[in-house]
Amino acid sequence: MREKLEGIKADMQKKLEYIEDLSALEELRLRVLGKKGELTQLLKSLGALPPEERPAMGQLVNEARQAVEALLDQAKKSLRAKERDLQLRLEAIDVTMPGKHGAMGHKHPITIVTDELKNMFLGMGYEIAEGPDVETDYYNFEALNIPANHPAKDEQDTFYVENGFVLRTQTSSVQIRTMEKKKPPIKIIAPGRVYRSDQVDATHSPVFHQLEGLVVDRGVTLGDLKGALSAFARELFGETTQVRFRPHHFPFTEPSAEMDASCFFCGGKGCRVCKDSGWIELLGCGVVHPKVLSMSGISPDEYSGFAFGMGLDRIAMLRFGISDLRLMYENDVRFLRQF
């Protein structure tokens, strides 16, 4: 019996060396451990032994069975691993094949810039105000301290529609509409379309976009304007951006200024983008003119404010290095999909 058991184990070990797949292994298992397997037969034959030998022999057979099972298990594991390796090898793909592109749309570059500015100003506590494109003379000019016969009202710049209405030439009209409706504190930006009768060329469009800002509260100063807009410029063009304020003239602010930012392209050394000046003209701004405040029903003795306005098309052109404004309104997808 003992020799038989050793023989079965040894035989098994030998056979396992030649087995290459799981089904052959199963066959082998059945031949030893199956109903009619060699070991099973041996176990059945135990009944023929004298009762006093049975426990010892039984133990021997069981030990042998466990040993065989362990061998089979081990073999099975290694065969499985082998098969998986093979499978994984066969399933290898070429990862350099082109990716599959699901649909994905592209925001217009002007929207990208507008959204970015909106988010910056929202973070600074501004709300977003709106006003109509077709405006009254009052909101577009008069209330902004641009009296009749002001050269800016000249037909050369303004599109007129019937009954003295105009296409707004500046988003500043929204300042007035806001001040009429709202009591200070007022802190708004107003992005939108504006219109000037400029012939279409690489840097002019009769339709373009501006973003206006207005802050009115008690004790607002020119220093506050500088602080807010410097922070904005750094946000837009990076932490190292320098700004400078130049005195300028706008009828609806006094004092008025233009703000230049150090050229983000060359860092202020002078290049093609900044026309060698090191500065990029970014926006117009100023302390709200007292006449504008009073016309809108806000007492200049009690409140003061600042306002600013910038061209979004221009900022988008700067930001993305777009050299021809016409591309913005042609909607060629080869252009749109670059952003």
Added chain:
Amino acid sequence: MIVPISWLKSFVEIDRPVKDFVEDITLTGTKVETVTSLGSDLTNIVAGKILSVEKHLGSDHLLIAQVDAGEKKLQIVTGAQNIYAGASVPVVLDGGTISGGQKIKTGKLRGALSEGMLCSIEELGYTRQDYPEAPEDGIYIFPEVEAEKWPPGSDVKAALQLADDALEFEITSNRPDCYSVLGIAREAAATYNKPLTLPDTRLKEEADGDINKMISVAIEDPALCPRYIARVVKNVKIAPSPLWLRQRLIASGLRPINNIVDITNYVMLELGQPMHAFDIDNIDERKIIIRRARESETFTTLDGVSRALDPSMLVIADCHKAVAIAGVMGGENSKVTENASGILFESANFNGTNIRLTSKKLGLRTDASSRYEKGLDPNLALDAVNRAVRLVEELCCGQSVKGMADCYPSPRISWDVRYSPNRINRLLGTTLTSEEMRGYLARLEIKAEAAEPSTEFWTAHIPTFRPDLELEADIAEEVARLYGYNTIPNTLSAGTPTVGRKNYKQILEDLVKSAMLAQGYDEAMTYSFESPKAFDKLRLSASDKLRGTVKILNPLGEDYSVMRTTALNGMLTALSTNYSQRNEDVRLFEAAKVYWPKTLPLNDLPYEMNVLALGTYGKMDFYALKGALENLFGLLGIHGAVFEADKNLPFLHPGRAAVIKLGKIEKNGKIATQETLGYLGEAHPEVCENYDIGVRVLIGSLNLDKLFEYADLARQYQPLPKFPAVTRDIAMLVKEEIPVRAIEDAIREKAGAFLESVRLFDVYKGNQIEEGYKSAAYSISFRAPDHTMKDEEASESIKKILANLETKLNARLRDK
């Protein structure tokens, strides 16, 4: 306004390099746009004396000159024939450059060594108009006086006064005083806190005669002409102006003409006051009348053009005829010619607006009119006329008569502006003392003093050339810009805290855009105005409401003449652009405004409606576009959308068009009163042709304002189902023309409370299906919230559904 820096320096000391000056004056408010370094292309050019001239033996037209160039003697070959031994000429040395930057090198010309080049005035970049003494053809030869001053080797740029820096300033409309060398010099003086030297206006007045007998002035409309001064110069000798004067004009962008005309231009540039010179013999009865032009009066201006005038325009006239259009241009009939012996100098002040309107009407904008239209100080006229006469005397080209005719009915006098230094500090965020403020104002010739000792107020006396200073805020700006905008500390307002946020509509707009972007639509932007022809291209009927537009009275052209009432034209134009560029698979959307007049003619602002325009060609079909919209509706929480076939949209394919309707969903699942929000479909083939698009395109438009009324962003969590669903598939045979929507409605109607979903998964026509019929296969799911659905429950519902389908639609189950 272009000013050579040398001219500025004659009024104020500028000891900083040009680059620094440009920066400094820009930061006090007078912006320098460009700096042009005059004569910078001319290098290594010196005065040379010709020692001898001989013929070049190898050529019949070349000459060989020996030239004393100062340090060296040179041999130079030239083709010019006007040189002679002893002449002093400009010599370009080896390696030097002439106008345009062309480099001159030593070389051989027909075998003879040439160590440089002799220059004509043209080769220096000028003309005989600028240097009248230059020969018509040949080398420039210095006049004897000059030759003595500039020995061989002297820099020619100095001798011909060619080196200067011309600064171009941007002058804002509130500062007419700065359209002058003096005005900018005054700003420079204020910037550096240096004294300003005023132009010399002292006169000799050597001519005989009583000015009052020589000329009289009458202003008929003082509102349009606040002041008119006339002075008379006799014994005039017309000649070229001296070099220094010519060079200042040239550097400022004007061309010299003759001494008298040059003087008027010079004074205009220097003081900002336009001047005019008349030949006094052409003023009938020596009487100047400033009057409105007569109805249909015609007048020939200096440029030889006959112009039709009207009574809105002002003219300078004598008793019989107009001699100038006031402030715009003089007349041919009174221009100063070579033979003039007496001159009348006009220095006048006109109403700026009137000049602007006249100039615009005539289409004639001149140096004079562009200055007048900004509104000049009438007090300037006196200095200007005296300055002109002073120059006549300096140039020895005439003698002035004592006195002037000055008609100035209501002189402009200085006014006061009250300000509080405290309030100015509070506005600027500064802590300047009132004394510091006084100092800054003094630099600008504004005298300020404490108003009453006991109050905080001060009084500023404003000089008459600064009409822009009216209020305390104006004074604040003057103080701030001289203190330095960039010196004012940056602060962050400690005012009332505010919360930045988008309103509901703005949030919805963002969602619309992100829904379209996420579905692969690129964002387009098109013009808000278009051609009225767009409506024909869209096949709109003559009476279509969309043809009622807001019209632009002064459009850039017909193509931009009406405000759009639909965004389709812009979208189709964009698709057409892409098609012509052979771009494949184009998907575009635009969040656009359209403009609907409330009434026509317009007596109120139009209704500006926000729409979503869609356009696509390539891979997408009707259902893909519909699906994109359904996704959008889902995102906005809108559930009651219905797409209904519509054959009556002229721009859409009648068999492939739908209107989009929305209504509130009622409790029974039905959609209540529906309103139309837009449409989508395939563009009509004719429309495609009109836009030169050779493929099928899909377009759509949706009224966003209306859509937003149905939006609901509130979301409520629904527990995930605990019990499994039972799904049954049924395939129904129905008449072909029955829309699947009707089948689904019939299914839903009888599906019972446990219906979870109805999904159409196949529509089939053809083999095995009776002619005129189609098979529509649905997958119907039931799920109960509280128990596992039993087969019998589902079967019961399906039975009811089938019965309903049969009754309603005569539909039967397709045999398996």
